[in-house]
Amino acid sequence: MLQYLREAGYSLLSIGRGLKVTRANRRRRPVTLLYPEQRPSLAPRFRGLPEVDLNICIVCHLCEKACPTQCIHIEDILNAPVKGEAGAAETKPGKKKEAVVFNINAALCMFCGLCEESCPTKPVRSIVLNHGFEVAKYRRDDLVYGIDGLYVNAPANPPVEK
Amino acid sequence: MHRLLENPIVADLVRMIVYGGLILVGILLTVLVMILWLRKYLGYIQNRYGPNRTGPRGYLQTAADALKLLLKEDIIPTLADRKAFILAPSIVFLPAYLVYVVIPFGPRWVAADLNIGILFISAVTSVAVIGFVTAGWASNNKYALLGGLRSAAQIVSYEVPLVLAMLAPVILAGSLRLSDITLHQQNVWYVFITPVLAAAYLTAGLAEVNLTPFDMVEAESELVAGFNTEYSGMKFALFYLAEFANTFTIAAIGVSLYLGGWTVPFAAPANAWILNAGALGSLVAFLIFMTKCWVIVTFTMWIRGTLPRIRVDQLMEFGWKALIPLTLLSLLLNALAVSLPMRPAFQMAGLAAVNWAILIGLYVVGRHKIVPMGSARPKESVSAAIPQRSRI
Numbered sequence: 001m002l003q004y005l006r007e008a009g010y011s012l013l014s015i016g017r018g019l020k021v022t023r024a025n026r027r028r029r030p031v032t033l034l035y036p037e038q039r040p041s042l043a044p045r046f047r048g049l050p051e052v053d054l055n056i057c058i059v060c061h062l063c064e065k066a067c068p069t070q071c072i073h074i075e076d077i078l079n080a081p082v083k084g085e086a087g088a089a090e091t092k093p094g095k096k097k098e099a100v101v102f103n104i105n106a107a108l109c110m111f112c113g114l115c116e117e118s119c120p121t122k123p124v125r126s127i128v129l130n131h132g133f134e135v136a137k138y139r140r141d142d143l144v145y146g147i148d149g150l151y152v153n154a155p156a157n158p159p160v161e162k
Numbered sequence: 163m164h165r166l167l168e169n170p171i172v173a174d175l176v177r178m179i180v181y182g183g184l185i186l187v188g189i190l191l192t193v194l195v196m197i198l199w200l201r202k203y204l205g206y207i208q209n210r211y212g213p214n215r216t217g218p219r220g221y222l223q224t225a226a227d228a229l230k231l232l233l234k235e236d237i238i239p240t241l242a243d244r245k246a247f248i249l250a251p252s253i254v255f256l257p258a259y260l261v262y263v264v265i266p267f268g269p270r271w272v273a274a275d276l277n278i279g280i281l282f283i284s285a286v287t288s289v290a291v292i293g294f295v296t297a298g299w300a301s302n303n304k305y306a307l308l309g310g311l312r313s314a315a316q317i318v319s320y321e322v323p324l325v326l327a328m329l330a331p332v333i334l335a336g337s338l339r340l341s342d343i344t345l346h347q348q349n350v351w352y353v354f355i356t357p358v359l360a361a362a363y364l365t366a367g368l369a370e371v372n373l374t375p376f377d378m379v380e381a382e383s384e385l386v387a388g389f390n391t392e393y394s395g396m397k398f399a400l401f402y403l404a405e406f407a408n409t410f411t412i413a414a415i416g417v418s419l420y421l422g423g424w425t426v427p428f429a430a431p432a433n434a435w436i437l438n439a440g441a442l443g444s445l446v447a448f449l450i451f452m453t454k455c456w457v458i459v460t461f462t463m464w465i466r467g468t469l470p471r472i473r474v475d476q477l478m479e480f481g482w483k484a485l486i487p488l489t490l491l492s493l494l495l496n497a498l499a500v501s502l503p504m505r506p507a508f509q510m511a512g513l514a515a516v517n518w519a520i521l522i523g524l525y526v527v528g529r530h531k532i533v534p535m536g537s538a539r540p541k542e543s544v545s546a547a548i549p550q551r552s553r554i
Contacts, residue, residue, distance in 0.1 A: 002527070008484075009528020015469065022207045022468040032210045 042131050047111045049132035050104055054147065057126040059097040063115035071108035072115060075101035099147065106135050107143040181273040185262045193406040197224045200406075200463050207467035228399065236395035239302060246300035251393070251400035253293030258407035260286045265414050266341040268424050268447035269437050279340040280332055283415060284325045287370070290408070291317045294389050297401070301392035309388030312474065313372065319481045320369035320376075326489035327363035330356050331419040333496045334510070344423030348433045351422040355514045357521055359492045360420040362485060364458075367412040369481065372405065374466035376477055413458035417451060421458070424451040492517075 033040055042048075050072075064072045076097045111129060119125040137143050166172050198213070198221065205212025213220035238247055264279040266272045276282050291314050298310015332338055334355065335346040353360040369376035390401045417423060424447035426432045436443040472480070499513035 005524065006527045009524035009526075010530075011528070012524060013528050018468045019464060022464060025209055026203075026206045026464075026467075028209055030206070030210045034211075034214075 042133075046131055046133075047113050047129040049106060049111075049130060049135060049145075050109065050115055051128055051130045051132070052102060052104070053124070053126045053128075054099060054102065056121050056124060057099065057102075058121060059099045060120060062118040062120060063127050066114040066118035068112060068114060069108045069110055071105040071110075073101060073103040073105070074099055102147050104145045105143060106137075106145060107140060181263075185273065186259065189259060189262070189407050189410070190403070192410055193403050194224045194228065196406050196410065196459060197227075197402075199460070200466075203460065203463045204467050207464075231395060231399040231402075234395040236397060237392075239392050241302045242392065243300040243302070246296045247392075248397070250293050250297035250300055251397045251404070253296060254290050255400050255404040255407065256293075257286045257288075257290045258404050258411050261411045261415065264340055265418055266344050266423055267451050268444035269341075271444050271448060272341055275339060275341050277337075277339050279343075280328055280338045280419075284321075284328060287411075288317075288321055290404075293404075297393070298389040301389070303392050305387075306389050306391040309391070313389060316372070316376065316477060316481075317370055319478060320366045320485070323362055323481065323485040323489045324366035324370050326486070326493055327359050327366055328415070328419060330359040330493060330496050333493070333500055334513075336500075340418050340423075344418055344425060347422035348425050349428070349430060350510065351420060351425075351427050353420040354427075355510050356420075356492060356496060356517050358517050359489060359496070360416075362489045362492065363416055363420065366481075366485060366489075367416060368462060368465065369477070371408040371412050373409060373462055375469040375472055377471055409462060410455060410459060413455045413462070414451075416458055417454040421454050424448065426450065 059074065059076045061074055061076075064070075064074050076099050113129050115127050116125055116129050119127050135143070167176065201223070202212040202220075211220075213223035216223040216226050238244060261283050263273045264276050264282055266275070294313040294317070295310045298307045298313075301307070331343050331346075331352050334352060335343040337343060337346075368374075390398055393401060424436065426436075436447045439446070495516060496513060499509045499516075502509055502512070504512075
């Protein structure tokens with residue numbers, strides 16, 4: 001009987017304790033980020049859309065090979081015309097590769113960062129997973145970023161404190 | 163026109179229509195605000211904002227939802243029992259509506275001050291079960307039927323402690339009329355005299371209107387949505403309306419019975435002013451009554467945001483083995499106190515002393531963490547049996 005009463009008293013008290021917990025949380029500020037108005041502050045190493053700097057890129061295809069989902073597609077010309085010493089008009093075949101097609105299919109990309117790891121250029125990697133996270137598009141084709149569509153040298157999204 | 167109104171039948175008819183309309187509009191507006199407040203309140207408890215997109219700070223959210231439900235297609239399943247299916251939402255809503263007829267919102271603001279007010283309330287509210295079972299049966303859906311049957315079992319079993327708890331103020335006031343009970347609490351509310359029964363009333367009331375610790379009827383994780391699984395559009399809206407109206411009804415009855423209705427506690431002059439101030443006094447009384455109701459409603463929402471749902475068998479066990487004996491014993495105490503050959507003030511004081519002694523005793527006894535009944539050994543001995551490594 002005493003045990004029964006003890007349990008009854010204890011359970012009544014624990015209801016009170018539970019109510020205290022919810023009251024404490026009710027007084028706390030909401031953690032919700034009102035997204036379109038408030039922007040998240042991203043971590044420095046946040047992995048967003050891959051961005052390529054074609055000025056540094058040596059077109060070695062390593063990122064294409066490293067990509068687990070084959071979302072990178074590169075086509076190059078070996079004998080890219082190189083500017084001669086005499087002037088801009090005069091060109092001759094050089095050894096430098098140059099990318100003609102550098103497509104990144106954002107629909108396939110899973111933001112693993114293996115392309116970035118495999119990139120050999122030093123000291124700055126030419127393919128970097130930057131802070132772009134708003135990748136939604138209305139058409140599937142729009143998700144394939146070509147040479148002109150890549151964010152070359154784009155600054156990281158400025159993080160806005162909420 | 164004037165002469166027509168003097169005819170008692172016509173006057174009654176006009177009164178009925180006006181009061182009925184007022185109460186209906188009042189319920190609709192209250193429920194609209196209540197749903198919004200519930201969503202906001204639960205949001206705050208869960209560290210989020212709740213609806214905040216529709217209208218200024220989301221205040222138009224429920225209005226928009228109601229409009230959407232009105233415009234939605236009203237689906238009736240092919241194999242459903244059409245007549246019962248259509249009738250069920252009204253049966254569920256009707257009791258919540260009818261109860262307000264006898265509730266005194268102010269000294270003279272009662273639609274019909276029946277001398278059997280409590281009896282009327284307990285008779286009318288028990289009709290809602292039929293609606294739940296009808297909805298479950300008519301839907302021709304096994305989850306809906308399960309939900310309906312569960313609700314029948316739950317509501318019928320919690321009806322008993324609810325009515326027993328409603329009887330205590332009747333015994334103390336010596337009247338079934340709600341306005342009399344309210345007036346008897348001018349000096350001390352009954353919640354201070356019989357806190358045990360007030361708590362039992364709230365618990366049974368929560369179960370009666372299927373609120374969260376006892377919301378077996380629409381246990382989303384077990385049944386799809388309970389008895390209203392197959393309902394859509396306006397009929398679903400009516401169920402929803404009834405659910406919230408019932409919550410407010412329980413709060414309103416509780417306020418009239420235990421929290422002194424429109425009276426101010428420990429302030430006889432203020433109550434006397436309200437009684438004699440005519441329409442203004444009635445308005446003040448109405449505002450006081452509504453404030454109390456909203457406090458109770460918010461408390462139920464607080465509980466809703468805190469306690470998990472209990473199991474069906476636990477629900478039944480708690481109802482029959484704990485709540486009914488408790489209310490019966492408390493009621494016996496009340497009856498004993500009232501029949502003692504003493505002045506009423508002493509009777510009340512004695513009853514209050516016993517009740518508070520019970521509560522304080524439970525607090526003292528249950529204060530410390532205890533070992534559950536089932537476990538064989540207390541925890542300390544287990545930890546003592548493990549050799550301590552750091553000693554080596």
